[in-house]
Amino acid sequence: MTKLGQWLCGLVLLGSAWAVLALAPPGLRLPAPFRQALLPLPVYLLVAFGCYALATVGFRLATFNDCEEAAAELREHIRAARADLARRGLRF
Amino acid sequence: MPAIAERTATNPAHRFRFLPAAPSVSQFRARRLTASCRRGFRVRRRADMAGGGGDKFSVLLPTYNERENLPLVVWLLARTFRDSGKDFEIIIIDDGSPDGTQEIAEQLEKIYGSDKILLRPRASKLGLGTAYIHGMKHATGNFIVIMDADLSHHPKFIPEFIRMQKEGNFDIVSGTRYKGNGGVYGWDLKRKLISRGANFLTQVLLRPGASDLTGSFRLYRKEVLEKLMEKCVSKGYVFQMEMIVRARQLGYTIGEVPISFVDRVYGESKLGGNEIVSFLKGLLTLFATT
Numbered sequence: 001m002t003k004l005g006q007w008l009c010g011l012v013l014l015g016s017a018w019a020v021l022a023l024a025p026p027g028l029r030l031p032a033p034f035r036q037a038l039l040p041l042p043v044y045l046l047v048a049f050g051c052y053a054l055a056t057v058g059f060r061l062a063t064f065n066d067c068e069e070a071a072a073e074l075r076e077h078i079r080a081a082r083a084d085l086a087r088r089g090l091r092f
Numbered sequence: 093m094p095a096i097a098e099r100t101a102t103n104p105a106h107r108f109r110f111l112p113a114a115p116s117v118s119q120f121r122a123r124r125l126t127a128s129c130r131r132g133f134r135v136r137r138r139a140d141m142a143g144g145g146g147d148k149f150s151v152l153l154p155t156y157n158e159r160e161n162l163p164l165v166v167w168l169l170a171r172t173f174r175d176s177g178k179d180f181e182i183i184i185i186d187d188g189s190p191d192g193t194q195e196i197a198e199q200l201e202k203i204y205g206s207d208k209i210l211l212r213p214r215a216s217k218l219g220l221g222t223a224y225i226h227g228m229k230h231a232t233g234n235f236i237v238i239m240d241a242d243l244s245h246h247p248k249f250i251p252e253f254i255r256m257q258k259e260g261n262f263d264i265v266s267g268t269r270y271k272g273n274g275g276v277y278g279w280d281l282k283r284k285l286i287s288r289g290a291n292f293l294t295q296v297l298l299r300p301g302a303s304d305l306t307g308s309f310r311l312y313r314k315e316v317l318e319k320l321m322e323k324c325v326s327k328g329y330v331f332q333m334e335m336i337v338r339a340r341q342l343g344y345t346i347g348e349v350p351i352s353f354v355d356r357v358y359g360e361s362k363l364g365g366n367e368i369v370s371f372l373k374g375l376l377t378l379f380a381t382t
């Protein structure tokens with residue numbers, strides 16, 4: 001199954017479970033407090049995921065390594081390479 | 093050791109490992125079994141080679157206007173491989189660069205010898221994906237290293253890739269900027285944000301089991317790369333992503349090594365303009381089709 005298929009399956013499954021519980025006919029309804037919590041659940045989940053996404057990206061952005069030493073080392077290596085290649089007769 | 097490379101390529105016992113993509117549950121179990129058979133087979137074969145260390149590494153360097161960078165990369169590569177005592181060759185695929193990259197490559201061939209530096213130029217700019225395929229056809233190593241020739245990938249990481257490959261007997265070892273000591277140099281906040289955002293989106297949508305999908309600093313078993321090249325159709329960044337996604341589908345194992353990516357010092361970037369749009373298109377295509 002494609003990733004899209006997997007997502008759709010998951011959404012349909014969760015969605016129908018929610019619909020059955022939340023939109024059941026009056027006789028089969030859950031007790032009122034449960035139902036009240038259930039109705040806005042999809043929105044809560046969406047908001048929670050949005051927060052998670054923002055927090056994760058934000059944290060990873062803030063902790064993205066700046067490789068100063070790697071850059072300095074590379075500059076050093078470039079100097080050494082140029083000198084050695086010139087000695088071996090490379091015309092840049 | 094070309095004789096061994098040939099034996100690997102033609103040995104019918106290797107055929108069974110390539111099962112179709114998207115296996116059912118029972119196929120998945122079969123694949124696990126096949127994978128362990130393969131491993132056993134490989135260990136025996138390696139022991140056969142007496143003296144061990146029979147590995148040869150072919151480095152593919154696609155170049156387009158890399159006149160300044162190419163000699164420096166080659167120098168670093170040669171030094172790294174000599175220091176670690178590994179057999180290697182460097183295959184330079186230049187697409188008719190107007191800046192004279194080919195001329196400098198010829199000088200390097202003279203300095204290092206035509207057994208170490210293989211020039212496999214093409215007449216015009218035919219793109220990165222086909223450059224890899226073209227280079228791979230001439231590779232005699234049993235492992236292939238793919239990297240950029242613009243010095244953003246430092247050869248010093250290759251011994252770590254090799255060590256990681258041995259340790260886990262991986263089919264692929266991928267460099268990653270997003271894990272451990274990995275990172276970047278020379279990126280402004282905006283580029284970092286885009287990179288992190290794109291990476292997060294990719295992880296959520298594809299769950300690929302590897303942390304750096306758009307990077308192109310990787311070590312492959314030759315036969316694995318051949319198989320993947322055959323399967324992959326996308327271009328640019330997406331090509332690198334597709335390689336990992338397909339690798340997972342085919343049941344190949346992937347190891348990761350943190351790398352520092354230093355933005356190019358010399359020369360110009362070739363992948364400009366509508367990078368983000370084509371990335372998103374490619375991501376969604378992979379999402380819907382794999």
Ligand SMILES: Nc1nc2c(ncn2[C@@H]2O[C@H](COP(=O)(O)OP(=O)(O)OP(=O)(O)O)[C@@H](O)[C@H]2O)c(=O)[nH]1
Pocket residue numbers: 153154155156157158185186187217218219220223239240241242244355356360361362363
């Ligand atoms: N043979 C060949 N090589 C290419 C072609 N396009 C790019 N390359 C090489 O592929 C490598 C990666 O290309 P880059 O332009 O560095 O792409 P990038 O790393 O995404 O972009 P920057 O690092 O920002 O410049 C470099 O070694 C280029 O010289 C091409 O059409 N043909």
Ligand SMILES: [Mg+2]
Pocket residue numbers: 240242244356
């Ligand atoms: Mg680059």
